[in-house]
Amino acid sequence: MTExxxxxxxxxxxxxxxxxxxEQITKMLTTFLELKQHICTVANDGKEGLELIKENSNDVVLxxxxxxxxxxxxxxxxxxxxxxxKDRKIIxxxxxxxxxxxxxxxxxxxxxxxxxxxxxxxTLLSKIIETANS
Amino acid sequence: xxxxxxxxxxxxxxxxPIIELNxxxxxxxxxxxxxxxxxxxxxxxxxxxxEVSKALKIPRTETYHLLSTLQQKGIIFSxxxxxxxxxxxxxxxxxxxxxxxxxxxxxxLEVGKVSIIKLWNIIPKYGSNENEAQDNKFQSLQGRNSxxxxxxxxxxxxxENILVLGTDEDFKKFYFTExxxxxxxxxxxxxxLLDHSGDIPPIFENIPPKKIKKIDDKNREDFCFIxxxxxxxxxxxxNNQVKDMLAVWTDSKTFVTTLRSLFxxxxxxxxxxxxxxxxSILGAEITFEHRLREIEQEKIILNYLQENxxxxxxxxxxxx
Numbered sequence: 001m002t003e004x005x006x007x008x009x010x011x012x013x014x015x016x017x018x019x020x021x022x023e024q025i026t027k028m029l030t031t032f033l034e035l036k037q038h039i040c041t042v043a044n045d046g047k048e049g050l051e052l053i054k055e056n057s058n059d060v061v062l063x064x065x066x067x068x069x070x071x072x073x074x075x076x077x078x079x080x081x082x083x084x085x086k087d088r089k090i091i092x093x094x095x096x097x098x099x100x101x102x103x104x105x106x107x108x109x110x111x112x113x114x115x116x117x118x119x120x121x122x123t124l125l126s127k128i129i130e131t132a133n134s
Numbered sequence: 135x136x137x138x139x140x141x142x143x144x145x146x147x148x149x150x151p152i153i154e155l156n157x158x159x160x161x162x163x164x165x166x167x168x169x170x171x172x173x174x175x176x177x178x179x180x181x182x183x184x185e186v187s188k189a190l191k192i193p194r195t196e197t198y199h200l201l202s203t204l205q206q207k208g209i210i211f212s213x214x215x216x217x218x219x220x221x222x223x224x225x226x227x228x229x230x231x232x233x234x235x236x237x238x239x240x241x242x243l244e245v246g247k248v249s250i251i252k253l254w255n256i257i258p259k260y261g262s263n264e265n266e267a268q269d270n271k272f273q274s275l276q277g278r279n280s281x282x283x284x285x286x287x288x289x290x291x292x293x294e295n296i297l298v299l300g301t302d303e304d305f306k307k308f309y310f311t312e313x314x315x316x317x318x319x320x321x322x323x324x325x326x327l328l329d330h331s332g333d334i335p336p337i338f339e340n341i342p343p344k345k346i347k348k349i350d351d352k353n354r355e356d357f358c359f360i361x362x363x364x365x366x367x368x369x370x371x372x373n374n375q376v377k378d379m380l381a382v383w384t385d386s387k388t389f390v391t392t393l394r395s396l397f398x399x400x401x402x403x404x405x406x407x408x409x410x411x412x413x414s415i416l417g418a419e420i421t422f423e424h425r426l427r428e429i430e431q432e433k434i435i436l437n438y439l440q441e442n443x444x445x446x447x448x449x450x451x452x453x454x
Contacts (some may be wrong), residue, residue: 022428028435035442066424068402077344095427118430121438 014038014132015057019049019075020064020093029062036125046070050078053088060132062115065094076111085110089131093117152177162232164207167192171200175210176222184217207235275381281368282311284383288362289316295323297397299349300358302328302335304370307379309337317341322363327400334407347404359393367393 016038020026023044030040041058043049047070053061065072072092079085092106095117103114112131115124152173159169170190175181181189187197201220204210209228213219222228275281285308289296296317308314314337317324326338329349338346359369367390371380384390 022432024432025428025435028432028439031439032435035439069398073344077342095424095431097423117427118434121434 012129012133014059014128015041016128016132017041017043017049017052017058017061018093019043019046019053019061019067019072021045021067022064032121033125033128046072046075050075053079053090054082054084056088060089060091060128062091062093062128063111065092065096065098076106076109080109089134091115091127091131162229163236164232165200167196168200168204171197172204172209172222172228175220176225176228180213180219180221182217182219186220207232270386271384272386273383275368275383277378278307281370281379281381282308282313284368284381285360286312286316288360288366288368289313289320292320292322292362294363295325295361296320296363297361297394297401298324298326299360299397299400300328300370301356302337304356304358305335305337314338314340325397325401327397327404328407343407346407347401348407349400349404359397361390361394361397364390364394366390369393 016033018026018029018040020029020042021044026042026044030042033040041052043052046067049061049063050070052058053063053075063072063075072094076085076090079088079090090111092103092111092114094114098116106114112134113127115127119127156166156169156173159172160166164172167190171186171192174186174190178189183197183201184194186192186201187194190197192200201210201212205212205220208223208231210220210222213221223231273284275284298317305313317326317338318340324341324345326341326346327349328335328338328346334341334343334346356372357369359367361367366383366385368381368383371382
């Protein structure tokens, strides 16, 4: 972790929304991020996540793509249809076997960045902080 | 045998296209015999009522009645003389007249609707039953029009979601209707599941592809239903013995929930129509690869947390 990130991590408490249907990941990630003094909100399905993203009360959103029924793509599509995608700081956080081209397309559409699972925990945190402060 | 009778025998034989015409004209609010008399006059030309009756083997009194009705509709006219003769208006003009008649009838019905509702509201309700069951209603719908009216009502009233499942064949019956237009305009969350493997069927081509998935299950029994707001459903009944379309509408919670669950299950297993073949294959492999990566991610976070908590515990122990 760079020195500047360490400083930001130390000084700024971020509001982070995690939209992921994997409850194990959301629980553990919440514990980890709260240990780092951040505030987490969790949505275990896309529909609930979309509502929370629309409320715009978070600094950054970690969005899983593969979720039952209302998946991450549906969330992105809806935000795009409502011209909200570029106003929100969204990191696609996925374990899907997705091509680089597809990921680039998501970024072109307005998603801030992407993280492919599995990722080491420090890189994940830096990416969250970097996106929130971008 | 007269010339008219000979012509008539040929005219209404089963292999003559006039039989098909006769059937088609019935859709323009003509009875089969009215249609027969009109086609007879339009192809044979001027005839008396008696000649029409003999040629078409329709009783004379009924023939007079049929000729009078067709005159009222404006598609045949009488020629003064003794006896009175009849002739038909040209087919194109007649079709326009019949279509306009129907349009006028609809307009009159629309106008009449307001008066009926006003009168209805004036009459007090006798023997009202407050405990009347509010759900579990079933309504059988026969014929494309009655199904379409119900579908349009459901789509217009929908506030949350509309789920459509069926084959291209099922929805072909709704070409040239408002059905797809209403689906495009709906503010509800629209999901369409089709078992069409090629391009999007024309009826859905103006609907965003991200709202349409194709069913991969090749062995699926053909069934078709449309759910509105998880509260009402229309499901279609295929019956080869009945020519008309058949469907059942219900707000039965059990039915709606069952079909809703089936839809969700199939939606989850299906792929969007605009997905490339490669994406579909990736999607099929998702469960295994995807799960492995998720488990790996869980392990990474868990390891971190364990190390951290151990450190906290050790630090806590030292303090003691």
